[in-house]
Amino acid sequence: MVTNTFLNLETKDVTLSRSFFTHIGFSINEQYSDESGICVVINDTTYLMVMNKxxxxxxxxxxxxNSFNQTEIIISFQLNSKAAVDTLLDKVKAAKGGEFGQATxxxxxxxxxFRDLDGHRFEVFFFKPLP
Known part of the structure; x- marks a missing residue:
């Protein structure tokens, strides 16, 4: 049985990635981070390892x-409201990330x-309550 999930991505600049992910609301587990990579805490069992080349x-x-020209993965996060989705995208844009596509x-x-600073694609969504 899987107990934790670690997603791994390459970055051109660990320091800029650290700033980006903390700006949009994630924390960094310093125990698994150094100048060559960071451990972004998504939740209690999911982590994003962002490492230099x-x-x-x-x-x-x-x-x-090249993540701006090709897509290797889309990482999706479920949030608890439509407003939370919009708030996260506002933070992404303020941190110099980019939205792609349209709100759907x-x-x-x-x-x-959205895309992070390295072009990796993410999707944030809210499931509406069933009637």
């Missing part, structure tokens, strides 16, 4: 795509999508 490639043993609302969910 050398550290990341030590795990992958391969080249990585349908019968069961509301979502918006």
């Amino acid at each position: 050398d550290k990341f490639r030590g795990f992958t043993l391969s080249e990585t795509p 609302e349908n019968d069961f969910m509301y979502y918006r999508s």
Whole structure:
């Protein structure tokens, strides 16, 4: 049984990534962070490991795509309200991240999508209560 989830991403600048993720509301687990990478705490069991090129490639043993031109993954976070989705996107824009696509609302969910400073794609959404 999986007890924790660690998602791993490459960054060009660990310091800028630290600023970006803390600005949009996440904390950093310093126990697993140093100048080569940071451990972004998503929740009690999910973490985003953001590493510089050398550290990341030590795990992958391969080249990585340019995230602005290619998509390797979309990381999605469920939030507890439509307002929380909008608030997070406001923080992303203030931290120099970019929104892509348009806010979308349908019968069961509301979502918006953004890119971090390295072009990695994220989606934040709110599931509407069932009638």
